Amino acid sequence: MDKKGNVLIVDDEPGMCWILETALTDEGYQVTAVDNATEAITSAENNVYDVVFIDAKLPDANGLLIARQFLNQYSKMKLVVMSGYYSSKKDLKNTEVDYEKVAFFLGKPFDFQEVYQMLDKLITRE
Numbered sequence: 001m002d003k004k005g006n007v008l009i010v011d012d013e014p015g016m017c018w019i020l021e022t023a024l025t026d027e028g029y030q031v032t033a034v035d036n037a038t039e040a041i042t043s044a045e046n047n048v049y050d051v052v053f054i055d056a057k058l059p060d061a062n063g064l065l066i067a068r069q070f071l072n073q074y075s076k077m078k079l080v081v082m083s084g085y086y087s088s089k090k091d092l093k094n095t096e097v098d099y100e101k102v103a104f105f106l107g108k109p110f111d112f113q114e115v116y117q118m119l120d121k122l123i124t125r126e
Helices: 014-026 037-046 063-073 112-124
Strands: 006-010 030-034 051-055 078-083 104-107
Touching: 006 014, 006 037, 014 030, 014 112, 030 037, 037 051, 037 063, 051 063, 051 112, 063 078, 078 112, 104 112
Parallel strands: 006 030, 006 051, 051 078, 078 104
Antiparallel strands: none
């Protein structure tokens, strides 16, 4: 099976990383999952990702600050913010990230069909 795209998942919840990594790998995506900002930054420096899923709240850094760094540093990377704290993309308006540059927002919990459809749109838009 051809790989559909390269995806980075950044979430401090091991279960969330595992389920997203497993589901997306089964759908044909090349997936890397990390559980903190430090590993996310290192991984982004050493790999090219089409899409990054990042949790808004991480234990070692503000996920939205890392999202802003990624948006500024990697112009072709599409960013998906995940959160159980915020409920919509508009909620990001007065935060550290330019919410208009965020490609998609996923409130936790989410529907995997929505994730698959969103990924197809984000990766084929290139």
